[in-house]
Amino acid sequence: MTRDVKETFRKTNGAPGPTGDRPPAPAVLAAKVRTLAPSMTRSMQRVAETVAGDPAGCAALTVTGLAELTGTSEATVVRTARLLGYPGYRDLRLALAGLAAQQQSGRAPAITTDIAVDDPIADVVAKLAYDEQQTLADTAAGLDTAQLDAAVTALAAAGRTDVYGVGASGLVAQDLTQKLLRIGLIAHAHGDPHLAVTNAVQLRAGDVAIAITHSGSTGDVIEPLRVAFERGATTVAITGRPDSPVTQYADHVLTTSTSRESELRPAAMSSRTSQLLVVDCLFVGVAQRTYESAAPALAASYEALAHRHRPRGGTQR
Numbered sequence: 001m002t003r004d005v006k007e008t009f010r011k012t013n014g015a016p017g018p019t020g021d022r023p024p025a026p027a028v029l030a031a032k033v034r035t036l037a038p039s040m041t042r043s044m045q046r047v048a049e050t051v052a053g054d055p056a057g058c059a060a061l062t063v064t065g066l067a068e069l070t071g072t073s074e075a076t077v078v079r080t081a082r083l084l085g086y087p088g089y090r091d092l093r094l095a096l097a098g099l100a101a102q103q104q105s106g107r108a109p110a111i112t113t114d115i116a117v118d119d120p121i122a123d124v125v126a127k128l129a130y131d132e133q134q135t136l137a138d139t140a141a142g143l144d145t146a147q148l149d150a151a152v153t154a155l156a157a158a159g160r161t162d163v164y165g166v167g168a169s170g171l172v173a174q175d176l177t178q179k180l181l182r183i184g185l186i187a188h189a190h191g192d193p194h195l196a197v198t199n200a201v202q203l204r205a206g207d208v209a210i211a212i213t214h215s216g217s218t219g220d221v222i223e224p225l226r227v228a229f230e231r232g233a234t235t236v237a238i239t240g241r242p243d244s245p246v247t248q249y250a251d252h253v254l255t256t257s258t259s260r261e262s263e264l265r266p267a268a269m270s271s272r273t274s275q276l277l278v279v280d281c282l283f284v285g286v287a288q289r290t291y292e293s294a295a296p297a298l299a300a301s302y303e304a305l306a307h308r309h310r311p312r313g314g315t316q317r
Contacts, residue, residue: 039244046072139255156285160187199224
């Protein structure tokens, strides 16, 4: 399948556009702002961060009022609403009102994720645990289940799966391939960019290529995905930037949460957490689809490794 044909397929067979099929629920709004804000213009970021920070106050504002509050224009407010998944500003106001009601009925978190150099270790544990939970919740809330289901379908039927990732994303790529191998599927993780490209050349229709990149702009990951895309393989991008360069070569895009980066907690840590959730969702979905062959394969692998988990020095009595 050529690139032009595949791009036409993406536009006409359920791949979501900028606004998706329906407005996101109020609880998803904050997660979408965190995910999309880094790719917005500065004026749109001001609008998005303002509505997420004060949903109750913004819900009471007209489009003109919000534009004045954020020092932007009415057109910018409307564009921001649409990028966040709402048909218009009226729909965004309704979501803000719903989010404000949810916040008023609950209790604000008692901790933040800012970690100081002199924080006691107990505080570090509490802050990291809270941030990990928030990252997972945001990823789950923003994950397009239609795209996930399509990716699972392709993986379950794939003749071969290649996974590309470097750095922290490379560890996630290895985790996915190990899981797929345990249920009897053919999968390879490629951290070497040259090896990734030379292997991508061999992919064909019926194979799957997965690129894992938080930024969505890692050249060593984009290049093999592009080659796989042009060779006709089904391509999947797992990224924190849904409009990044890697997505132009992806049939299916799975978006991960984008958490705030700090000096003591680089983006690689939070991105890995959200990527692992997506990988686990992919694996469980594939295992469900291939259960008749996956279950015996898992049992065989457990049995093959069982002796390595027995105490040394002889048999147990």
